[in-house]
Every structure is written in structure tokens, then in C-alpha cells.
Amino acid sequence: MKNLLKMSDLSPAELTHILDVADQLKADCKAGRTAPLLAGKSVALLFSKASTRTRTSFEVGVYQMGGLGNYMNTAELQAGRGEPLRDTARVLGRYYDCAVWRTYRQRDLEELAELSGIPVINGLTDYAHPCQVLADLMTIRERRGTLAGLKLCFVGDGSNMANSLIVGGLLAGMQVSCVCPPGYRPAADVLMFAHKYGNAFHLTTDPAEGLRDADIVATAAWNTTAPGTAESEQRLRDFVGFQLTGRLLENAKPDALVLHCLPAHRGEEISTALFEQHADEIFDEAENRLHVQKAVLAVLLAVVTEDEKALTAANGIGKKIAQRVILELKDKLAREEALGGTSVKGGAPAMAAVPHSKKNEAQSALAVLGYGSAEIAAALKDIDMEALTLEDIIRQALKRMMK
Numbered sequence: 494m495k496n497l498l499k500m501s502d503l504s505p506a507e508l509t510h511i512l513d514v515a516d517q518l519k520a521d522c523k524a525g526r527t528a529p530l531l532a533g534k535s536v537a538l539l540f541s542k543a544s545t546r547t548r549t550s551f552e553v554g555v556y557q558m559g560g561l562g563n564y565m566n567t568a569e570l571q572a573g574r575g576e577p578l579r580d581t582a583r584v585l586g587r588y589y590d591c592a593v594w595r596t597y598r599q600r601d602l603e604e605l606a607e608l609s610g611i612p613v614i615n616g617l618t619d620y621a622h623p624c625q626v627l628a629d630l631m632t633i634r635e636r637r638g639t640l641a642g643l644k645l646c647f648v649g650d651g652s653n654m655a656n657s658l659i660v661g662g663l664l665a666g667m668q669v670s671c672v673c674p675p676g677y678r679p680a681a682d683v684l685m686f687a688h689k690y691g692n693a694f695h696l697t698t699d700p701a702e703g704l705r706d707a708d709i710v711a712t713a714a715w716n717t718t719a720p721g722t723a724e725s726e727q728r729l730r731d732f733v734g735f736q737l738t739g740r741l742l743e744n745a746k747p748d749a750l751v752l753h754c755l756p757a758h759r760g761e762e763i764s765t766a767l768f769e770q771h772a773d774e775i776f777d778e779a780e781n782r783l784h785v786q787k788a789v790l791a792v793l794l795a796v797v798t799e800d801e802k803a804l805t806a807a808n809g810i811g812k813k814i815a816q817r818v819i820l821e822l823k824d825k826l827a828r829e830e831a832l833g834g835t836s837v838k839g840g841a842p843a844m845a846a847v848p849h850s851k852k853n854e855a856q857s858a859l860a861v862l863g864y865g866s867a868e869i870a871a872a873l874k875d876i877d878m879e880a881l882t883l884e885d886i887i888r889q890a891l892k893r894m895m896k
């Protein structure tokens with residue numbers, strides 16, 4: 494992964510890895526531990542549109558990681574007076590280690606990435622909102638313990654949030670349904686991507702049909718133009734019947750989560766009562782923007798820039814994950830031992846004493862992270878099991894799977 498311009502830049506393994514790193518960084522943050530993973534690094538925070546969550550979560554996140562996050566309203570740069578993007582991009586690439594940009598056209602974001610030569614993160618375009626969707630997936634996994642097999646239903650405009658939720662949900666192994674009024678379908682390339690997932694994806698104009706048995710229901714504002722304009726008035730007419738209400742939610746599972754990326758337009762895409770009923774998960778979702786974006790920065794900078802500091806950061810992250818999965822595995826083995834089961838021979842106390850079992854231990858630990866057996870076997874191939882510690886074996890395998 495060189496950039497995060499859209500959800501399809503991620504493989505399923507990279508998506509899982511970012512969520513795992515985000516969980517770790519959130520736990521560290523709550524425990525008052527912060528690692529200066531971005532020490533000496535500068536991140537350009539470019540905004541061509543208003544933002545509360547994206548701007549402030551990146552500012553706070555970069556600060557917590559020991560880096561410099563430099564907010565710039567692009568209207569106040571020379572770009573706002575006509576300097577071409579291709580020149581701005583080449584200049585910023587010489588000062589910064591990474592850039593986040595909220596803008597309109599996806600093509601402009603791609604041009605920034607191509608010409609700046611530094612990793613670029615999409616802070617929202619008309620086409621995609623990957624940071625938001627990573628936070629959504631993190632929130633769902635936190636509350637449900639898994640993503641695979643759950644049904645996610647998006648109701649609203651088939652624009653950036655729909656595009657990114659469809660791709661992100663399918664990459665994570667979810668069933669995805671998308672409910673949009675006629676004329677507000679998701680992007681054609683997203684529908685082509687979804688088509689490859691067969692019955693796991695469903696597009697409809699019927700809210701009751703799309704919501705049926707949903708585990709998670711998400712929506713987003715669809716009326717963002719100025720009140721009273723012709724477009725705003727047209728949208729108010731086109732979206733009649735698409736407002737998330739308690740009545741509409743009766744089609745979903747009784748314990749369905751409701752997500753909203755915010756800002757919420759109560760009385761338009763969601764009723765006030767339903768919003769307040771689900772405020773806990775909605776504001777967890779907003780909080781998780783901070784943690785997941787820190788994970789994106791850590792992974793992206795560590796993978797893309799190959800200087801020593803970045804690699805140290807990558808190793809630090811990998812080590813933490815390796816330690817966590819070993820602890821999880823030890824817990825699991827201890828529980829199985831207490832129940833008389835022996836799914837991995839030897840049990841937890843034998844881990845250090847029986848070197849030839851390190852491969853098994855590493856396989857089990859990586860499986861805890863959700864990787865498949867073929868992927869794990871390929872990642873462990875030719876690793877020197879005798880010479881390396883279990884932690885280093887897992888770290889090397891994780892790095893290979895991230896490539």
C-alpha cells in the first residue's frame with residue numbers, strides 16, 4: 494500500500510492489519526501510553542472543504558504520535574490564487590513525509606499522489622471516504638467481535654460513503670446491501686467491483702428489502718447543498734421514504750447497530766429519535782477516526798518510506814501485534830488445557846522450551862489475526878525457525894503478508 498486514496502487500495506490482509514494496529518493504538522491511548530512513531534515526520538493536512546472530525550482527528554493523532562501535522566486551508570495557499578496543482582504537489586513532496594487532502598475530484602487526489610512522491614491519504618473526495626469507513630469497520634468489529642458474515646446495509650446517496658462502505662464491507666467478508674433512490678446509484682466501477690462478490694452484494698431502491706436482517710445500518714447526509722437551492726429542494730423530494738426511522742429499522746435485526754459518519758441532518762437522512770437511541774455507537778465511530786487514522790499513518794509511513802526511522806516504527810508496531818497475539822494464544826492454550834483439550838500440543842508453558850514447535854505456534858498466532866492457512870504457509874516459508882524467536886518469526890510473516 495503506497496497511498497490510501499480509496500478502499501480498493503487495500504487488500505483484505507492490509508485492511509485487517511490496519512484495524513489490528515488501530516485497536517492496539519486505541520488500547521495504548523486509553524492506558525496513557527503513546528509511542529512517538531512519527532517523531533521527526535511532517536504531515537501536510539490540506540483541506541479544500543470544511544471539516545470537524547477529519548481535520549481535528551488528524552491534528553490530534555499526528556501530535557500524539559510525535560509528528561508535525563500542518564493544517565492548510567487550500568484557499569489560503571497560492572493554489573487558491575491559481576498556482577497549478579502539479580507545482581504545489583512537487584513542492585509539498587519536498588517538505589513533507591505524507592499528505593492528507595480533503596477535496597472534490599478523486600483525479601486531483603491521484604495527481605497529488607503521483608507528483609508529490611509521498612504517501613497521500615484521502616480525507617474525503619466526491620468519490621471516496623476511506624478513513625471514515627475504516628473507522629466504521631473498527632467500530633463494528635469492536636462491538637460484534639468480527640466482520641465476516643455480518644450484513645451491512647447503507648441507506649442514502651450512492652456517493653463517497655456508499656462507494657467506500659461497499660468496497661470495505663466486501664473486502665472484510667461482509668454481506669453488503671445498498672439502498673439508494675433512483676438516480677443516486679454508487680459509482681460504476683464500485684458496482685463492477687461488487688459484482689465479483691456475487692450474492693454478497695445487493696443494490697436496491699427498496700429500503701425495507703435492503704434492510705432485511707441487517708446487523709448494521711449506516712447512513713450519511715445527502716442534502717449538503719445550501720438550503721433553498723434547486724438541488725437541495727430536488728433532493729428533499731427524491732429522498733422521501735429513505736429516512737432512517739425506528740419504523741424503517743424494524744426490518745433490520747432487533748439489535749442492529751446504527752452508524753452515521755456525521756455531521757447528521759436530523760429529520761433528513763435520520764430521525765432525531767433514532768439518532769439519539771444510537772448515539773453511543775455513532776460517537777464511538779467518531780472517536781475511532783482518531784485511532785484508525787493513526788494506524789493508517791503508522792502503516793503507510795513505515796511501509797512506504799524506507800528510512801531507518803520508519804522501519805523502526807514498523808517493527809515497533811509489528812512487535813506489539815506479535816506480543817498481543819502470543820498473549821492471546823497463551824490464554825487460549827491455557828483455557829484449553831484447563832478444559833482438558835490440546836489443540837496445539839504442549840500448551841502455553843512449553844512454548845519457550847520446545848523450539849521445533851515454533852512454526853505451529855506462529856501458525857496459530859497468525860490464525861488468531863484472521864489470516865488464512867495458505868497465506869500463513871506462504872508467509873512462513875523459508876523463515877529460519879531455529880534461529881529466530883517466535884516474536885520475530887511472527888513479525889517477519891506479518892511484514893511479508895503486508896506486501
Ligand code: CP
Pocket residue numbers: 543544545546547548617625754755756
Ligand atoms: N465524517 C466526517 O468526515 O466528518 P467531517 O466532515 O467533520 O470531517
